[in-house]
Amino acid sequence: MKDPLSVFDYANAEHADDEIVLNRKGKSLLFMYKFRSETMEHEKLGYLSEADKALSLSLSLNPRLNRLNFSVRINVYFEMSSLKHTSNDRSYDLLQKALEDGKAAILVNLKGKDVCKVAEICQRLAKFPKCFSYGPKAVTNKEYLHTALDYLNQYICAKGQTYFLAFAIGTIHFDMGEFRTALEWHKRAFLLSDYKRAIGNVRKLCLCILNLEETASVYIEFINALTFIASKLDDLEFVNDLVPKSHWNECLGKLLRFLDFLKSFPLTTKQVEIAEYLKNVLLKKTLITARQFRKCQYTTSTRNDLEYExxxxxxxxxxxxxxxxxxxxxxxxxxxxxxxxxxxxxxxxxxxxxxxxxxxxxxxxxxxxxxxxxxxxxxxxxxxxxxxxxxxxxxxxxxxxxxxxxxxxxxxxxxxxxxxxxxxxxxxxxxxxxxxxxxxxxxxxxxxxxxxxxxxxxxxxxxxxxxxxxxx
Missing domain, CATH: 3.40.50.10140 (Toll/interleukin-1 receptor homology (TIR) domain)
Structure with a gap:
């Protein structure tokens, strides 16, 4: 079918302004925005604007469909706020509308997807207009982060933990500057993740560790965390992207000092492999020469040879x-x-x-x-x-x-x-x-x-x- 939306014209002819048809039309328009390739910016805005109209009309016709409509419209407003040519004022208003829809959806039915979306909206509002920056320096209104945590805690207490909730809580605590708590939540997210999600979570987890005070105990925790990550992912490719690209420069010095610490720390065979791999990654990213790095000799522990009498x-x-x-x-x-x-x-x-x-x-x-x-x-x-x-x-x-x-x-x-x-x-x-x-x-x-x-x-x-x- 060349125009999948034409089916709604037939449906509307049979049942004019039917709230269920309108809800499905709004959802379909959102999907077309997300998954249609080669769509121009004005076409994207058109899909989202039409989706907003359909969902808003459905809401006015049948309040019983509130949760379904709010759960879709929250994403419509959220995506509209992210379009390139949307002004800051318009973007902020759309995020506020998305937040109100999210709260309304949660009030009707506590769903994990809605809670995570509300948390993401709160994070953007807390850091507006620097929505895509990491850390407390970008935060301008911390109250939104507390609101996000309230909803996430409410869901966990009622229905338990998921990867997405643990990841969301970790990112919020990071933005609040509570790096230890953020780290522990990213550890939980890693445990709850599959291979694909684990890769994205590793960068946040490592960034949390690198924001802690540089002590021997933190370095030991870091190498133990990397060891477990390597065993779960079954390779060392993740070391190439250990932190988000925008943070490599600020983390380089800490990673070099971490490697220096490992020279005097007894390592397992796998940990020596990790240290050597990280050393080679840093060689490509710094002006330090291979000759200077030759001094980095890592000691493999002989503990495995010990037998108790x-x-x-x-x-x-x-x-x-x-x-x-x-x-x-x-x-x-x-x-x-x-x-x-x-x-x-x-x-x-x-x-x-x-x-x-x-x-x-x-x-x-x-x-x-x-x-x-x-x-x-x-x-x-x-x-x-x-x-x-x-x-x-x-x-x-x-x-x-x-x-x-x-x-x-x-x-x-x-x-x-x-x-x-x-x-x-x-x-x-x-x-x-x-x-x-x-x-x-x-x-x-x-x-x-x-x-x-x-x-x-x-x-x-x-x-x-x-x-x-x-x-x-």
Whole structure:
């Protein structure tokens, strides 16, 4: 059919000013604007203007179709505001109209697409006229960002998290200058994403990290995040576009200092590959010569060669202090995990637990003293110290943990259960069985085997920590 809109002429002849026909005509005009190639600017405006007329007439005829019409018209006004020849005043008015339609649509029926579109409109109004800039410097009216967060939080509390909502919340916190919170939401978005969406989210995630204070702990978090990204995407091509193009110049110095830090940090084989790849990317973007970069030598950790001596371990008797000995613990929890999983846990889980992700969220503080895996004695000593300083213990199960560290640490875990009379919080990173030494009535189980379920399981873990604290 040369003119797909001609069917609406026939429909209108049969049913003049029918609200359903008008709604579908408005939707079709919006689709033609979006998907018809080689359309001139004046033709685009014509499609959108006709769509506005059809939807507005439908609204006046049948209020019961409000949500359908508002949900389409919000996009019509939004696209009209983005046309090249639209003046700033006209663009601002159209965004305001889009926002009112969005609020009306949400009031009738809370839909994720409408909520995300309202959030995007609020971001543009907050940064108007610098709508496409990143960060707090572009923001002129922060109240719009708070409005966007209100709607996004409302949806998550009612219906749960999705990639689009997590991504939207991350970008809003970035514009507010709350880079840590933005980073944690982009981590959640990455977990919830498929391959195509993950690529776009990586740039925002890395930009958040590079806006944090440059410390050793942040550099370690960065390399752990890059390691997980590389494992999910199964290649290193993403390193070529690590941050948005407009931010490369301001990030170059930070990336160079990051590489310099990695020279003195023990890396896995995969992390050495990432560092070398990033080094080559930066060589193309800077005036630094290859000769200067030759000084960058990265050390591969020899940790994989370590085997724990059970005979030595048996000479070290664990001493777990009873809960009655502590009026106040220093920390909310201590995580017991394998060396292999420690980077992921520190980067994703611990930062998520210590960040107020939602309005009604509580922060939980991890014992900052990391487990030392260098020998039996250091492994036992640091694990015992961490448990004694913390109100709760989180046990992170994986196949490598069960075949390596568990044989050494099971006496500590069982003594913790006997002397503390506590609930053990067990996270399963892989499909593996809970050790028989742990009785089922003494544990709460959280399934992290499916990445897309991890954000919700983290919220469940937060609720469990809160309930345990209140029970005490």
């Amino acid at each position: 059970l005979k030595t371990a048996s000479l070290l008797q664990p001493v777990i202090e009873p809960e009655s000995d502590h009026k106040d613990f220093e920390y909310d929890y201590f995580a017991v995990m394998s060396h292999e999983s420690s980077g992921w846990i520190q980067c994703f889980l611990q930062q998520q637990l210590s960040t107020q992700m939602l309005y009604n969220d509580k922060k939980f503080t991890a014992c900052p003293e990391a487990i030392k895996y260098d020998s039996c004695s250091t492994l036992l000593e640091t694990t015992i110290n961490g448990i004694n300083k913390s109100r709760n213990t989180i046990l992170v199960l994986s196949n490598d943990f069960l075949t390596s560290e568990w044989s050494l640490l099971k006496s500590i875990i069982t003594e913790t259960l006997q002397r503390r009379h506590v609930i053990l919080l067990v996270i399963s990173l892989e499909n593996c069985n809970v050790p028989p030494e742990i009785e089922s009535e003494h544990l709460l189980y959280f399934d992290f085997t499916d990445e897309k379920n991890i954000p919700m399981e983290i919220q469940n873990l937060k609720l469990a920590l809160l309930e345990i604290d209140n029970f005490r």
